[in-house]
Amino acid sequence: MLNSDAFDLRKYVSRNSQSVAVWIALFALIAFGLLRYDNFGGAYNVSSFLNYNSMFIVISMGMCFVIITGGIDLSVGSVAAFTSVVAAYLSPYGLEVALPLAVLVGVAFGALNAFCIIVLRIPPFIATLATMLGAKGGALVISGASTIAVDWGSNFTRMGMEKVFNLFPWSIVIVAIVGVFLWIILETTSLGRTILAIGGGEDASTLMGLKVNRAKALVYLISGGCAGLAGVILASGFGAGQPLEGIAWELSAIASVVVGGTLLTGGLGSIPATVAGALLLGLVFNILNFENGRGTISFSAYWQMVIRGGFLFAVILFQSRMTKGRKAKGATA
Amino acid sequence: MTTLLEMNAIRKAFNGVAALSGASIAIERGEVHALIGQNGAGKSTMIKVLTGVYHRDGGTILFNGAESVLTTPREAQATGIATIYQELNLVPLRSVTENVMLGYEPKRLGTFINWREAHRRTREILMRFGIDIDVKMPLGSYSTAIQQLVAIARAVSLDAKLVIMDEPTSSLDASEVKVLFGVVRGLRDAGVSVLYVSHFLDELFEICDRVTTMRDGQTVGCVKLAETTKLELIAGMLGRDPDEIAQAGMTEFGGGAAKQGEVLLTAQDIATGPRLSKFDMTLHRGEIVGLGGLLGAGRTEAARALFGVDALTRGKITLKGAGAPNSPAEAIRAGLGFLTEDRKAEGIIPGMSVRENLTLALLPKLTRNGQIDRARERQLVQKYIDALGIKTADMEQPIRELSGGNQQKVLLARWLANEPDILILDEPTRGVDVGAKREIQMIIRDYVDRGFGVVLISSEFEELVEGADRIVVLNEGRSIGELKNPGITEHKLVQALAHTDEVTA
């Protein structure tokens, strides 16, 4: 859209076929929810849904950057848990202190990942796995393995509790701003194009004279920062630092990114589609809760996971069907 | 001061094996300078040492009057060296525009890429090469030739003092080569120097001023092209006596000698789409059938149809008396093999060894009682390394470390070792040096003499004319005639191509 002279929907769809599936599924699910459940579109549901899912949206966006370069960041969940504790400890100084410092701690974990991957040349999977374990242990150590209550007297909890237009919690507003920022970076700056090019061919990018290492490092810093922000939202939303949270968050993030059409091997990906992917995964839970609320059928938490897995599979299948034609050879002989 | 670049006594070894041992080259300003040598002589390594991809073990480099201490390709670009590497340095998933503009995108407010301007400039740059394509499409959706031209366009647009082209014409046809030469002359007239690596010696005489010859990592000479002959160049590359080579001659290889066996394959009036609308051919055992035509004539499409990649919309293929394959997997089971023109897509597995790459498709045949017969595997691999003259430290060397021409030989060996009844070869000698080219042509002849059939596609008329027993001539997706050896000359082939209008009318 941003890179089109004149917008032509048909061309846009054909060029972005890999992310069309997620939008269709998302709108279908929203429509389904609105038609079937009375309070689905109500202010309460919308704002609590957005508040809770803002954490997943933000780590998914960071993950999207990493995956586009062909890497992976398994440490995001643990880092979020760690920074939620940090944020809780800093909460007496107010949001304006706790938020940036906690994000900075996340960035520091990202820097550690970047150092291991770029300087020590450890594969991303292993390097971020080590950071994941380290951050998890660290979170338990600094918290004494218990939740750390935030200071309700400061403005810290306003982030999750106070709403703009009585609808949008500050958490989602901040995440939205971050998202637009990341989107602009990816679509309109050299850095963004370099990140995409690296995933499409790291050697080629080096030979083209692109600043490959710098871009790769930034991607892990961004992912770490996003995880840090998720930790702040976690602490403010639940009123406590949660050293035990964050388990399997990296997997949901990867799922959101993939459902959004980003190639796991890198080189292709989009921030809006990743957000749509995260919303979609959240919505499946939301709708199952409503379904349970109607009392007709009741899905246990385990069944909910199974259903979510099945739904994910269906969307990805649909997506690969749609992109098949694109991979086939085009143009001249 | 007219010398732009001076590389002196360059040394470079990989894991103790010397790739360069005292190589030198000097390039004047505004000169088109050729660099030639056999596969593995060290041409690409020399270039990569210059552009900072590899760090030299010894020697000096003077560029533009100053000692050069480049450590990354980026610095090389910044000092005015633009390079088209042999293995295309492009990102197929990204758009054409991105591939041309990456790192040099026009900006608004110094930050935001001005896409409209980027697309416009890309279109303008490509127009100089006579290419008019949708620049927003992923580069990978275009042919190898277009991709190669895009790589060239990018390098030329970088406003460099020296443009390096490592085998730029390997995937181009005659008309595209002509366009490229026009661009090269334009660069020269603007005072830009060009370093030109190619195995097509005739090209050099047309476009280059001087030529440096390398052999086994060393420079063996530098002469003006006006003062030398093709024979002398070949002799220099191979390190042999010119007379000896002239005697060995260009005779042993020749089409038309084949005894035709039973019919292996027929294609009757087949079509797969707009780019292959009417194609007929027959292939017998013991025969090499060439497909002749210009780029876009439908040669590759014909091969894809025979191999079951593209579904037929019309017509009939008969394979050894039975029906046609519906997929490549079926085709392989039915005894077909297809060496595609795109080395990377064809499936070199870069990190795996020469041995593994060569026997990948062969493992079922090498398996005894569920175990791979290692001794036989090694024996077989060694046989092909010797037969094709593959230059490798040993068979366990990762294939990505081989020179471009040697990688191509491994791929060819993979198919030959598989012994399909019908082997389709799309540009089998791309990037292969003159010496090895003859060897390969002989091996192909040998192969059909053992009772197999080969379909040969080549943009080099010489290779077709000398190699094929018959040539099916294609134009705009239609087979329009057939030439039979002995008796085909390049002239006749060109005529057949030129008279297409009358024939089709």
Ligand SMILES: Nc1ncnc2c1ncn2[C@@H]1O[C@H](COP(=O)(O)OP(=O)(O)OP(=O)(O)O)[C@@H](O)[C@H]1O
């Ligand atoms: N990265 C590497 N690691 C190990 N050996 C290498 C590497 N790159 C090149 N070589 C070796 O160096 C030698 C010279 O290779 P180079 O690619 O320079 O040859 P070339 O003259 O360009 O040949 P071609 O005509 O086939 O492209 C070869 O023997 C090759 O195997």
Ligand SMILES: [Mg+2]
């Ligand atoms: Mg080379």
